[in-house]
Amino acid sequence: MSNFDYDLFVIGGGSGGVRAGRLAAELGAKVAIAEEYRVGGTCVIRGCVPKKLLVYGSRYSSAFADARNFGWTSDSLRFDWPTLIGNVRREVDRLNGVYTRTLEKAGVRIILDRAVLDDPHTVRLANGDAPISAKTILVATGGHPMIPKLPGSEHLISSNECFQLEELPASIAIVGAGYIGMEFASIFAGLGVQVTVIHRGDQVLRNFDADLRDGLAEAMRKRGIDIRINTETAGIEKVDGGYRVHFKRGDSLHAGLVMAATGRLPNTMGLGLDEAGVDLGWNGHVVVDEFSRSSVGNIYAVGDVTDRVNLTPVAIHEATAFAETVFNDQATPVDHMMIPTAVFSDPEIGTVGLSEESAREMGHVVDIYKIVFRPLRYTLAGRDEKMLMKLVVDMASDKVLGCHILGPDAAEIVQMAAIALKMGATKVQFDMTMALHPSAAEELVTLRHKWEAPTPMAGSDAAA
Structure with a gap:
């Protein structure tokens, strides 16, 4: 019989902590999770999910502007911010409940309080309850805006x-x-706010x-967003009607x-990590090995708190590997190569693998294949x-x-x-794959000519 209150104590109820706690419990461990705010963490409560909505x-x-050339007309459209943000908040509440019920169903004890380490096996709660002991401790506290x-x-x-x-401001910097x-x-520009990026x-x-x-x-500037590069902010001043942003070169913006x-x-x-002997990195992140183990053998960490690859699916994957390693006797290192990621800007970015610049810096001699074209959906819309x-x-x-892709979807x-x-596909294998026409994605398997110099802009029927 264990001498500890819990086999696993998780500090942080975000995506990584919830996944690790649930899987460990399903593998037979006695688990508790402490979360000082709301179960779901940054991604669900104040990050990826509400942002994507x-x-x-x-x-x-x-979309409404594009619809006119497709035969749709309406003169009564009006945007209401309270409706959008209210519905987003309700969805966040629903997901908070889903995450909570998932843990409860798995038998995980949820403690809505701040937890701090007293030593490598002891956790103290802010509410003053008796200290809790655990054989293994997982730190999954994520990050915060700098x-x-x-x-x-x-x-x-x-x-x-x-x-x-x-309410929305008329302008934002x-x-x-x-x-x-x-x-x-x-987001703000799409909702009618005047936007300046510094x-x-x-x-x-x-x-x-x-x-x-x-x-x-270039695309965001065409959409009316003022992007000011090589511009360093000197300070912010409260003024009538908002704020004045001062720049180091002497000018300012309201x-x-x-x-x-x-x-x-x-x-x-x-969190008491120093006191417990856990090594921290240059910006305070928990230093871990390939199995997410810290410098203290029974203390692990996953997700943004380790500052490896700060993406929600990465935290979930690390948590899964942690549970397999510690509670299923399957040593599972995490491979952080070939992780796809997106920037949900407008237009959107999707990317995986090495950039051209990184590939060359790593010593690869590379061929570049690329195409720039107007998607079919924009031809009737008349969007440039x-x-x-x-x-x-x-x-x-x-x-x-x-x-690397820039554009719709x-x-x-x-x-x-x-x-x-991830499987190591070659360009020849891409070329052997049949295209799905008409689609934008077909361009990935119809690129035949190496990029050597700018080519004429292709139309939406480039693959014909």
Whole structure:
């Protein structure tokens, strides 16, 4: 019989913590999870899911405009923010209930409180209850928005507060041009807000393929979003009617709201990890090995708190591997290669594998295949917006190292392409695959000519 209260104690009830707790319980472990806010974590409560619902809502403005040339007319359309955000909040509440019931059904004890480590096997709750002992402890506390240290930074909102807005501002300035900045810029612009993106770098979406970065910036500017690169923020001042954002070069900008989208930091402060002997990395993340084990043998960590690949499906995969390793005697390391990801901007990005730049930096001699064309749906709509598809191919092995898409349904297409890349598919195998016509995705299997110089813009019938 165990000398511990629990076989597994999970700190953090997000996607990773819930998956690990449920699987461990189903494998026979006695499990408890402590969550200080709401079960579901960042993704479900204040991240991916509510954000994607806002993305859907923001895209109707373009869809209605496109519909006119397809024969649909309506002069009575009106957008109501309280309706959208109210429905989004209700869906979040529903999912919170689903996650809670999933844990309860598996026999996991849910503790709605903050938990802190006293030592490697002991957890203390903020409510003052008696300490709890556990054989294994899993830290799955995720991350939080990083607010830059600037004069007036107290005036900045983060993505968290976007879901709490009771009304939309007439204008917003977004500091930062990564995933979150680009996505919320598209959301607000689609809902009729005047948007300015402020970025100190030389292009949006650092570390993405250069063609995706350039293509997205150009498309968003055409949609009326003001993207200011090589612009560093000096401070934010509260003024009548909103805020004034001051730049280091001396000029300024007025906006109704100012949002920080400058990255996220792991939630490790005040958890007692140092006291328990857990090694932390440069930004406070929990340092783990390939099995998600920390420097303390019985303490593990998964998800954003480890700052490996900060994506919800990665946290879920890491949690699954953790449960298999610790509670099913199946040592399961996590492979972080070939992870597909999307930016739900407008237009959308889907990408998997190496960018052209990364492939060359790693020593690959590559062939590039790409095409830029107007999707069929935009021909009747009359929209002057192009789609990009690109393959990065290793010249020596013919393996497809990267697949990058900008345009409608990019995420859905890349999810399937990721299977092929994970299996080591070659360009010849792509070429041997029959095309599905008419579709945008068929371009991935009909690319025949290596990219050497700009080619004439292809039409929607490029694959004919």
